[in-house]
Amino acid sequence: MKTIRQISCNVLVVILLASCMGNNYLPAATALEGGREFIDACLKGDFDKAAFYMINDSVNTEDLLKIKRDYNLKPSDEKYSYSGASIIINADETINDSTHIINYKNSYDKVARKVKVIKRNDRWLVDFKYTFDGNL
Template sequence: MFRTVFGSDYFSSCGSDQDFAPADNALVAAQQFLGGCLKGDFKQAGYYLQPDSTNNAQLAKLKEAYYHNNSDQRVEYRSANIIVQNDEAVSPTEEIITYQNSYDKITRKLKSVKTDQGWKVDLKYTFSGNL
């Protein structure tokens, strides 16, 4: 069963990292990260990303790809909803979220990991295929 989680209007622009609340579960981390990416708020997306050089490089690629879209496409992404298809616990500290956005409808997977700073997205696993 699919469920629409949040439209992009749920997410608000924030002025600093202190404005972002730590994610208390894997799904919230994924939603906040994806919401930031969809609306072009890569500061928000970065807050919910597990910090390391590989993840930061992947986020930079996502940002570059976002801004290679024309303005109409960016408007469509900003108004898209996140549709969670599956949320699978791999372990108590790792979950795989399968999702689409309502604009391009491409099924993707994202891994969330539990850290001392709350749940974070780990793109290394998303792009390496080693979920």
């Protein structure tokens, strides 16, 4: 009986340690959720989280690194203002069953922007390069 209890405790410790490691990000269930999570992570300077909600390709990764570098050069008070900004969704345009274009701005700088969100492998992910080149 003591051995079973000891094994159970060891298994519980391993599960707890595994759950503490890595990220706790949940895949987005909708295009709007995926876009919002990505945008919010960028506003808060959490670029690991933003990458989780982004299609992983070389152009997107390069664009995200550029945004991260620009963010890191901002003064602390500006970073604080961005991190506290609300996301304002102007439009969520459904292109087809697996593609949405989200037109948004944030409450701090109020500049209208767009992100393209694509469903891949049952996950809604931002195709960040669309923000810069605008091609579907």
